[in-house]
Amino acid sequence: MGLAVFTLALAMGGAAWPPGASPEDRLLTPAGLRELLDRVIANQHRDDAMLEEYERVERRQIRRHEKDTSLSEDKTFRVLPTGTGRARIEIENYGRAVDPALYRRQLQTLEQTLAADLSLAGQARQKQAAEKYAKKAQDREEMVNALRDAYHLTWLGRETYHGRALAKIHFEPNPDYKPTSRNTSLFANVRATVWVDEAAGQLVRLDAEIFRDISFGGGVIGKVYRGGRFVLEQMEIAPGIWLPTLYDSNLSGRKFLFSAELHERTQMSSYRRVGRPQEVLAALRRELSSETPARSDP
DSSP states (O other): OOGGGGGGGSOOOOOOOOTTOOTTTOOOOHHHHHHHHHHHHHHHHHHHHHHTTEEEEEEEEEESSTTOSSOSEEEEEEEEEOSSSEEEEEEEETTEEOOHHHHHHHHHHHHHHHHHHHSHHHHHHTHHHHHHHHHHHHHHHHHHHHHHHHEEEEEEEEEEETTEEEEEEEEEEOTTOOOSSHHHHGGGGEEEEEEEETTTTEEEEEEEEEOSOEEEGGGTSEEEOTTOEEEEEEEEEETTEEEEEEEEEEEEEEETTEEEEEEEEEEEEEEEEOOSHHHHHHHHHHHHHOSSOOOSOO
16 A cells, blocks of 8 residues: 555654743744754654664554444554564454463564574575665665655644644645655655654654555556545653654555555554564573563563
């Protein structure tokens, strides 16, 4: 469904307040907005890198259709970084904890996989996967950097959200922008409003809207229809590190000749730094060797 379009969620930020002005009084000029954007792009790159060293808990809820009142899926996972992606270990299904034996088997499978990947033979096997993962990271970085030119920014004032005064800024596609890739060409079809912690230079909330259909393969492969929305929220989980706490997607479209919808809400919590894959492997081995029951959350 072309969800890479929503990588635009990595924008906006803050700048130092001038002497004598409170954040509520200060207006941001176009030049000031550009300065903020540069700060947040730099912050976002650092946050993306740190995400590779944190585990978290994810609760994923899916509805088949927008008007459904019941969920087709409600699962909670423990998510750990692996160096070439993330491993999800199911810990709850519709609010009920999975069987401890099943949970332990999932940990054992991940421990064996990481051990194999980190062996000399495994490193050779994993080269292709590592290159593919690095390409995804490079594409994401390209899209974040492209925000400097892909959008016009409009200052909308300040608004209180969850008890915090945040800058509110609108992103409108720049008609003169020349995309550098298929991914960056998607920006022309999406506008967004963001709420920003100016002092931290970090995104707090983004609400993006597809206002024009997005076609893939000239419309033969598929299409995402206008009217789709995506919400992202982030918060500070460690000093200077802001990571996602919510993804909420509501999209409809077509894949080849078949209608498709995506209504998925994922909440992230319980972040904990675990380090690189070697450290994750060592932690898993300590947990598995413990005589106490395997835990079901970080």
